[in-house]
Amino acid sequence: MTSPLLHLDGVAMHYGTGSTAVNALVGVDLQVHHGELVAIMGASGSGKSTLLTIAGGLVRPTSGEVILAGQWLSQLSAGQLATLRRRTLGFVFQDFNLVPALTAIENVALPLELDGWKTKKARRAARDALGTVELAEQADRYPDDLSGGQQQRVAIARAVVGGRALILADEPTGALDSHTGEVVLRMLRSRVDQGAGGILVTHDARHAAWADRIVFLRDGRVVDQAEYAGVEHTLRAHRA
């Protein structure tokens, strides 16, 4: 197997000291490959969000190593880390986090322009990315003129634009109704099937089931992993 896009090796995160110390993550090992979607499940306070912020290089772990796209994050300066994040990672949040004063295409082009791309080239890439989430026709609309599901699809386009390889999604369906949530998951799944890697944090098993692997966290530890192995449900035989 090729080297993973993301590798968390023995990652631990502790807050506070003495009697108030909290072990948010304890010895977590996790790999995400190209074309793989990994769901992280667990109760509130289990460490899901901490894991996502560490995977995204936003917070450095107390111990252990994070290797993103072949680079050891502990060895990068803050500036190098910011550049790597900008070029490799895309975040998708529960509340979309689009800039209201910018159109859909401007929102998607924004991270590329921040990275020094010329406006015209960035817009072209953004238009392509919006096409992949079937929103090319809404490119010039402002977020307020888009439905929640459409806004989240813009956020997915923004997360993958410019060849960024790893999507980190924090409860991306949390603010959407059941049907719209599924449309968004279908888009996320499709981006991953085309070669991106993804981490999907969710408390909803029905949504986690769209992933190739489901990792369960409790008290900062991985307690369970369910991997999709093409298990043949008896239904398949009946439907054949």
Place this chain on the structure above:
Amino acid sequence: MSVRQSLLTILEQGPCYGYQLRTEFERRTGGTWPLNIGQVYSTLDRLERDRLVERTGVGDEGQHYYEITDAGRDAVRLWLTSPVSRTGATRDELAIKLALAVTLPGVDVAAIIQTQRTATLRALQDLTRMKMTSDAPTSADDLAWSLVLESLIFTVEAEVRWLDHSESVLVRARANAAVAPRPVDGDATRRGRPSKATEEHAR
């Protein structure tokens, strides 16, 4: 499963013979619950006994046709307009297993929950793959299948939630000695048939 009501409901559309009924039932329920042909005929026998259907003739290949009676139509209407009863506890193997596990000493309940959750999540992933690869329904049969599939997905999801809940209840309960597991109650045997040794001891 309500094979009896289902077959009767299909028969309301017109006379059918056994194999035809089986095909119609399976087609309309996404092939989710395959029927044994023997089960179809024994059900038809009971429906005939209860005067809800009657035999109307024999086809070219010797197959018996069944037709619904007026009493049968009333039974169909009653079934379709009445809610399915949810008041009794269905016998669920997993619930029984966990119930026994928390009361008996020496059983690792947490391990049972974890093993089950992994298996249940895999089943959920498999059902979800079927859903992912399903196109939007283009016929009533497709629509029926997608509803059946969603029903299975929601049921399996509920099991995952219940397992998570059970796990956290268990963690909290561990601090309370009153709910600790206990061995089989020796007193309970006195309520049953006395053993020979007990009878002799009583004399």
